[in-house]
Amino acid sequence: MDQEQLEYYRDKLLEEKNSLLHQLKLNESFGLDESMNASIGELSGYDNHPGDLATEMYEREKDIALEENEVHLLDLVNEALERIEDGTYGYCLKCKKEIPIERLNAVPYAKYCIEHQPNDSISIQRPIEEQFLMPPFGRTSFDDKDNETEFDGEDAWQAVARFGTSNPPDYFRDGDDYDHLYIESREPRGYVEQVEGFIITDADGNPIDVTRNEAYDAYMENIEGEEGISEIHIDDLAELEDEINDKN
The missing domain is CATH 1.20.120.910 (DksA, coiled-coil domain)
Incomplete structure (x- = not known):
């Protein structure tokens, strides 16, 4: 030229x-x-x-x-x-x-011949949020850390998502009601052991009543298996309920 x-x-x-x-x-x-x-x-x-x-x-x-x-x-x-x-x-x-x-x-600004022109039609400008969303809750999750029970990013999302999102139940493969349309929605809130979710204790920690709620149903259905949940197993729970009823 x-x-x-x-x-x-x-x-x-x-x-x-x-x-x-x-x-x-x-x-x-x-x-x-x-x-x-x-x-x-x-x-x-x-x-x-x-x-x-x-x-x-x-x-x-x-x-x-x-x-x-x-x-x-x-x-x-x-x-x-x-x-x-x-x-x-x-x-x-x-x-x-x-x-x-x-x-x-x-195309006066062409820098490749037709044969070697790359396909650059895909945008390379990505939302900055993607740097913080992958992996989900990666920056604020303590689930994989030993002896960590802090309120993390996943807990924060669960706390607000339980009041409803824009996604209907049929959006989720196993969604059956609006109360469980978020990540690990059935994870215990406010307690660690399964039995803590339905056994009511007095000020000294002695069991005084049993609430037949979702945690109770999950335990009775043995969703997570008997071993490793609590020292109180299903047979022991039945005996505990009889004792509480006798006291009442």
Whole structure:
């Protein structure tokens, strides 16, 4: 490629760069200079069903994609201008062969020939939340740590999710009611041993009554197996109930 051609493509690239910069400034970052809630006049979006904000979410995703595309094109143009300066413009970065003039006329910032053009249509811009969500509760989970019984991130989610989420029971494979539509929903809350969930004790810790609640049913059905749950087994529990009834 001679110097005259290089100057032609330099001017073409500078014109494209100025157009992209003008477009980015004209659109004021595609409305992304403020949060979605602020743009629609909402104080918070957390209390809304996802369907209530579907249109607004679609428009926000579209704006993000448009801005990302403009920024990506601007990067390609700047890279092409740098290749003109270092003398590598017009050559495929993969095979080092000259890129056809017809391709450069259509895409002056092209850095690959048609044969070696990678598929870069997939967005590489990922939500920052993904860095904290994988693995789930990984940063604040104490389940895998010995002698740790703190209130962790999973417990925090369970505490609020039990009041309801936007997902219906049929969304979950084994969902049968709204009280168990979250991770480990049947995990004991407020007690460790299964029997602590249904045996009522006095101030001295002596059993005085048995509540036939969900924990009681789970224990009687022996969901987790007799061994390792408590020193009180099913036969012993029946005797305990008889003793309490006799006292009452």
